[in-house]
Amino acid sequence: MDRIRTADELKRLRDSIVAARDPSKPCIAVCGGTGCRALGAESVTAAFKEEIAGQGLEDKIDIRMTGCHGFCERGPLVVIFPETIFYHGATPDDVPEIVSETIVGEKVVERLLYEDPLTGQKIVHEPEVPFYKRQKRILMGKNGLIDPTRIEDYIALDGYQAAAKALLEMTPEEIIDTIKRSGLRGRGGAGFPTGRKWESCRRADGDVKYVICNADEGDPGAYQDRSLIEGNPHAILEGMIIGAYAIGAHEGFVYIRMEYPLAMHHLQLAIEQAEEYGLLGENILGSGFDFTVSIHRGAGAFVCGESSALMRSMAGFAGEPRAKHVHATEKGLWDRPTVLNNVKTWASVPHIISNGADWFAQMGTEKSKGTMVFSLVGKINNTGLVEVPMGITLRELIFDIGGGIPEGKRFKAVQTGGPSGGCIPESLLDLPVDYEKLTEAGSMMGSGGMIVMDENTCMVDVARYFSNFNRDESCGKCTACREGVARMQQILEEITHGRGREGDIEMLESLSQAIRDASLCALGRTAPNPVLTTIRYFRDEYEAHIRDKRCPAGICTDLIRYSIIPEKCTGCMVCLRNCPAEAISGEKQKVHVIDQDKCIRCGICREVCKFDAVKVE
Amino acid sequence: MEDMARIDAIIADYRGKTSGLTTILQHIQDEYNYLSPQAMERVAEKLGLPLSQVLHVATFYKAFSLEPRGKHLITVCLGTACHVRGGVRLVEQIERLLKVRAGETTPDRQFTLETVNCVGSCALGPVMIVDGEYYGKMIPSKVERVLKKYQ
Numbered sequence: 001m002d003r004i005r006t007a008d009e010l011k012r013l014r015d016s017i018v019a020a021r022d023p024s025k026p027c028i029a030v031c032g033g034t035g036c037r038a039l040g041a042e043s044v045t046a047a048f049k050e051e052i053a054g055q056g057l058e059d060k061i062d063i064r065m066t067g068c069h070g071f072c073e074r075g076p077l078v079v080i081f082p083e084t085i086f087y088h089g090a091t092p093d094d095v096p097e098i099v100s101e102t103i104v105g106e107k108v109v110e111r112l113l114y115e116d117p118l119t120g121q122k123i124v125h126e127p128e129v130p131f132y133k134r135q136k137r138i139l140m141g142k143n144g145l146i147d148p149t150r151i152e153d154y155i156a157l158d159g160y161q162a163a164a165k166a167l168l169e170m171t172p173e174e175i176i177d178t179i180k181r182s183g184l185r186g187r188g189g190a191g192f193p194t195g196r197k198w199e200s201c202r203r204a205d206g207d208v209k210y211v212i213c214n215a216d217e218g219d220p221g222a223y224q225d226r227s228l229i230e231g232n233p234h235a236i237l238e239g240m241i242i243g244a245y246a247i248g249a250h251e252g253f254v255y256i257r258m259e260y261p262l263a264m265h266h267l268q269l270a271i272e273q274a275e276e277y278g279l280l281g282e283n284i285l286g287s288g289f290d291f292t293v294s295i296h297r298g299a300g301a302f303v304c305g306e307s308s309a310l311m312r313s314m315a316g317f318a319g320e321p322r323a324k325h326v327h328a329t330e331k332g333l334w335d336r337p338t339v340l341n342n343v344k345t346w347a348s349v350p351h352i353i354s355n356g357a358d359w360f361a362q363m364g365t366e367k368s369k370g371t372m373v374f375s376l377v378g379k380i381n382n383t384g385l386v387e388v389p390m391g392i393t394l395r396e397l398i399f400d401i402g403g404g405i406p407e408g409k410r411f412k413a414v415q416t417g418g419p420s421g422g423c424i425p426e427s428l429l430d431l432p433v434d435y436e437k438l439t440e441a442g443s444m445m446g447s448g449g450m451i452v453m454d455e456n457t458c459m460v461d462v463a464r465y466f467s468n469f470n471r472d473e474s475c476g477k478c479t480a481c482r483e484g485v486a487r488m489q490q491i492l493e494e495i496t497h498g499r500g501r502e503g504d505i506e507m508l509e510s511l512s513q514a515i516r517d518a519s520l521c522a523l524g525r526t527a528p529n530p531v532l533t534t535i536r537y538f539r540d541e542y543e544a545h546i547r548d549k550r551c552p553a554g555i556c557t558d559l560i561r562y563s564i565i566p567e568k569c570t571g572c573m574v575c576l577r578n579c580p581a582e583a584i585s586g587e588k589q590k591v592h593v594i595d596q597d598k599c600i601r602c603g604i605c606r607e608v609c610k611f612d613a614v615k616v617e
Numbered sequence: 618m619e620d621m622a623r624i625d626a627i628i629a630d631y632r633g634k635t636s637g638l639t640t641i642l643q644h645i646q647d648e649y650n651y652l653s654p655q656a657m658e659r660v661a662e663k664l665g666l667p668l669s670q671v672l673h674v675a676t677f678y679k680a681f682s683l684e685p686r687g688k689h690l691i692t693v694c695l696g697t698a699c700h701v702r703g704g705v706r707l708v709e710q711i712e713r714l715l716k717v718r719a720g721e722t723t724p725d726r727q728f729t730l731e732t733v734n735c736v737g738s739c740a741l742g743p744v745m746i747v748d749g750e751y752y753g754k755m756i757p758s759k760v761e762r763v764l765k766k767y768q
Contacts, residue, residue, distance in 0.1 A: 035740050038751035072740030220696030223737025258680055259736055299639055300679030302734065316638040317670075318677035377698035377739035384740060415697060451697040465700050469734065475677070578758050580713050602706060604758050 003278035006286045007164040010155070017156040026061050026103050027081040029144060030090075033068025033227055034262055036075035040091065041065070044076050047092035051099045061103055064153075067143035067231015070385040071131050074114065079126050079144060086126040087112035117381070117403065131382050134401050136363070138371050139347050140224075140387045143231035148266045151273035154234040160279055162350035166242040167287035170353075172202060175246040179349070181357035183369030188214055188305070188342030189417065189446040190522070191368070191435040197339055201247040201329035204337035209249040211240055212333065212340040215256040215263070216310060218302040219418025220469070222449030224373040224385050225343035229256070229263040232347070233270035237293060239346030241284065242353055244291045247339055252293040255310050258300055267295060302419075302473035306521050307332075307340045309475065320475045321521035342447065344373055364390035368434035376402045378451040379409065395429040398452055409454040413537070415462065417446030419469045420526030422533025423459060442533040444526065458555035459538040460545050464492035466530035474523065481524030484515040488531060496556040500546035505535055554616045557601040561617060564605075566591045568613035575605035575614065623648070624656055628663045638664065638674055642681060651682045687722040687729035689767045692746040696735030699742040703756070707743050708732060710757035714764060727768070 004010050030036070030045045048063050069077050074088035078098065085108055087098065094112060101107050113122040114129050123129050126144075146153035154160070166175050180195030201209060213236055217225040229236060240252045256264055271293050274280040282290045296314050303309045304319040311333045313319035332338025348370060352360045361369050368390040374397065377383050381403035388397065394414060398404065405411050413423040422443035424431065431437050435445050453462065467489040476482045488511050491504050512528030519525045535542060544550045551559040564575075564584075571589040583599040586592030594605070594614075606614040627644045631637045638660070645656050652675050661668040675681045691711060695704045708719055711730055715723050722729040738744050741753025745763070752763055 034736075035738050038738050038741055038744075038753055072738075075740070217737070218734065220700075220735035221698045221739055223735070223739065226737050259733060297640075297643065299643060299681070301677060313639065316640070316674070318673050375739060377742070378701050383698075418697075449697070451701065453701055457701050462697075462701070465697070473734075580710070602709060602757060603703075604710075607756050608758050 003276075004285065005278065007168050010160060010164055010285065014155050014158065014161075017152050021156070023082060028061060028063045028098075028103070029066045029079045029081060030063070031067075031069045031075060031077040031079075031144070032065035032148075033072070033075075033143075033230060034223075035068065035072035036077055037262075039075040041076040043092050044078065044090050044095065047095040048099070051095050055099065055104075057099070057103070061099075064147045066146060067148050068140075068227035068385065069126075069144045070137075070140055070227070070387075071129070071382065072385070073381070073383040078112075083124075084126040085124055086114060086129060088114055131384065131386070131401055131403070134392075134396065135387050136371050136389050137387045138351055139228060139235070139344060139373055140231075140385060142235065143227065146232065148231050148233055149269050151234060151270065151277060151279075154232070158354070159234055160238055162353040163238045163241045163279070164285050166353050167245055167285055167289055172246045172248065175242060175353065176202060178357045179246075179352060182352045182360040183357075183364070183367075184345065184348055184352060184360065185368065185435065186342060187344035187348070187372070187447070189219075189420065189444060191445060194341060194345055197329060197341070198243060198247050200327065201337045201339045204330045206337050208251075208336050209247055210333045210336055210338045211244045211247065211249045211252040212310070212314075212338060213240055213252070213254040213343060213346050214305065214307070214310060214340055215254055215260070215343050216298050216305040217257055217260075217343070217447060218305045218473075219420075219447050219449045221377050221415075221451045222375050222418060222447045224375055224448055226257075226260045226263050227385055228343050228347055228373075229254075229260070230266050233263075233267045234274065235347045235350060236267075236343055237270060237274055237280065239349035240293060241280070241291055242349050243339060243341070243346065245287075245289050247337075249339070250290050250292070252291065253296050253314065253333075254293065255296045255298060255304070255314060257298045264295060264297065271295070301475075302469075303475045303521070303523050306523060309521070310340065311338065318475070320477045321523070323520055344448075365432060365434045367436055372433070372445070372448055374433075374448045374450050376450050376452065378415075379405055379454040379457065380452040381406050390434045391432045393430050393432055394424065397433065397450065398429070402452065405452065405454050409456065411452070412455055412457055413453045413459065413462075415443075415451040415453065415530070416449065417444035417526075417529070418449050419466045419473070420444055420522060420529055421446050421449075422529045423453070423462060423537060424533070425537040427537075442529060442536060444529070456553050456555070458496075458551055458553035459534045459541045460492065460496055460551075461553075461555050463531045463534040464489065464496050467492050467527070470523065470527040474527075478519045478521075478524055480515045480518035481520075481527060484511050484518075485524070485527050487511060488515070488528070492531070495542065495545045496551070497558045498545070498549040498556070500542075502546065504546060505539070505542055508535065560601060561596060562594055562599060562601060562603065562605060562614055563617070564592050564594055565613050565615055568611050570611055570613070572610070574608050574610070578604050578608045580604065621655070621659060624659050625663065628660060638666065638671065639678070642671070642675055646681055651685045684722065685726065687726050689728050689748050691728055691730045691764075692736070693719075693730070693732050694734075694736045694738070694742065694744040694746070695732045696737075696739065696742070698739035699735075699744055702742045704743040706757050707745055707755055707760060710760045711745075711764070714761060728764075 078087040078090045184194045185191040309319035309321040373387045569591045576584040581600045583595045661671045
């Protein structure tokens with residue numbers, strides 16, 4: 001491929017890619033996100049290729065493995081363009097039928113269509129599926145359209161046009177002003193205004209400056225950054241080019257979590273292809289601006305998502321945060337002025353440059369503009385990634401888009417903001433989601449993870465889980481965090497084992513205050529949030545554990561017992577055979593009994609029983 | 618036992634790069650599956666760093682193992698979504714079957730059991746991964762069958 005030297009050449013390349021395509025030619029897009037791959041998307045794609053070759057249809061149909069479409073619950077997803085016919089749960093066995101019926105015969109395969117659980121109606125087209133209907137997929141939208149391993153797919157959809165506009169038509173000050181007016185705030189969690197960050201870095205003294213993309217997505221239950229890098233890596237590179245030009249940096253880094261091998265692979269390919277086209281490297285698009293990007297693989301430490309720890313880690317040290325009286329925009333990576341932004345922040349930049357600050361600022365709430373990508377996970381029907389304007393209510397997110405709670409169970413709480421966030425109860429479901437409102441509720445935006453919990457989730461156990469997490473991930477530098485969180489975890493462990501004492505709740509509250517006051521970085525300062533919010537909204541559950549030695553949700557193993565309901569037991573021997581502790585006795589067609597002294601409360605008997613004859617209390 | 622000439626070559630590849638230490642250790646870990654005392658001493662010596670600094674990095678990050686790992690790596694996701702769907706019970710079941718604790722390797726070096734904070738496959742939770750192969754919507758009673766495939 002030839003280097004693109006001017007904006008005109010970029011436009012001509014786009015036009016030639018588009019012209020070479022026949023818009024009416026069917027294209028089968030198989031979702032290739034990590035979720036769908038785990039469900040078998042690769043064998044579905046292989047089956048399509050084989051079937052198409054077998055029928056001699058290679059020239060008539062395109063097949064493409066795209067990035068994540070977001071509806072992970074129903075994977076592997078197959079979308080047929082141009083009609084956007086949406087099939088879910090496809091297997092290699094379905095492939096011949098899809099090709100002969102839908103592609104050749106132009107008929108839909110009813111059984112693979114999504115059925116609206118409320119109306120029972122079959123839905124044919126992707127945008128009409130309720131999960132997608134309420135979304136505004138600005139960042140995620142292109143994921144389903146492009147093959148992330150081909151830069152041409154991105155260029156065909158006006159990729160790198162924003163970079164061309166920024167580099168050739170705008171001054172750095174104009175770019176910064178546009179970003180400021182758009183109201184874009186950091187999507188990594190804290191929500192610092194991006195334009196202001198860029199401005200202070202531009203003003204900082206020094207010839208050598210850096211930009212970093214923080215892709216160390218550590219919050220459990222959040223995977224939108226991974227999906228964006230996997231599905232549309234060029235959008236992030238394009239954002240970084242614009243940002244680097246605005247602040248005067250010539251080198252950029254993407255710090256990416258080691259658990260994301262596919263994202264790393266796609267990003268590496270994207271960098272190589274952008275370099276070959278001259279969209280990275282020297283004199284980009286004839287602007288005279290030079291910029292390169294390289295990948296830094298994380299080594300597995302949650303705290304490295306914190307900016308100063310990340311920069312320490314990149315320099316080859318243990319990732320310990322430092323005090324921030326001097327900002328990274330003045331002294332960051334290798335003590336040079338540095339702008340660090342989250343994946344979603346960088347990916348928002350090209351859209352703002354192309355469409356203008358006002359377009360972006362009209363979406364969202366007064367102080368939180370634009371869209372946010374959330375991961376809806378846990379006890380929810382439609383697990384997946386959703387992109388919505390800021391300000392949508394939790395109820396709309398969880399019930400209208402997420403489809404509510406499985407098995408007709410009752411919603412109990414939603415956890416936002418990862419280990420720094422908190423649990424928000426049912427009474428606050430109408431809360432509009434933005435940075436300020438979540439903070440007021442004792443939680444935070446974080447990187448957009450939303451873990452939904454139902455009546456069978458024990459909130460004390462959740463608090464213990466997060467304290468455990470924060471204890472393990474504390475870097476150990478600050479005493480309050482290292483010792484305080486460990487002590488908090490111990491108390492919660494005792495409570496969940498039925499050894500809680502009066503005064504424990506008050507002790508947790510007072511420890512929380514000390515940890516907040518005396519920790520250097522956000523990990524420590526926010527570590528009490530999961531504990532404090534569960535105490536604030538679910539105090540009765542703590543009291544049940546402490547006073548009555550009872551776990552109302554039936555989770556804490558020391559406080560529950562499994563038993564067999566004689567009326568329901570058919571004596572089928574399945575539980576008896578599966579019990580790892582040999583705690584179940586009985587004979588064929590006679591009621592079985594669980595020996596409470598031997599029972600280890602693993603719950604396998606309940607899981608394997610086909611007659612619902614095992615109860616937990 | 619690793620070949621010291623190979624270790625030296627890895628170190629030479631990253632010479633002069635400021636981020637060297639972590640990256641070198643990652644590279645050695647990738648090739649040998651663990652960091653031996655000899656390898657760490659060599660890195661310290663060649664980079665002119667105190668051994669304590671090398672150990673600090675080697676013990677700080679989860680990517681590094683100071684002991685050889687098993688032939689098969691079992692990773693159980695304990696992200697929040699997997700946790701609320703019963704991920705811990707999977708770990709307990711594997712611990713019972715293999716008679717090791719999370720973080721340990723079986724004496725015959727066949728399996729290493731590890732937990733991870735989130736692999737981002739929340740729709741499939743609880744998830745376990747064996748040698749890169751994903752097993753979604755796992756329940757404890759299915760674990761034995763999965764492990765048999767690798768025994």
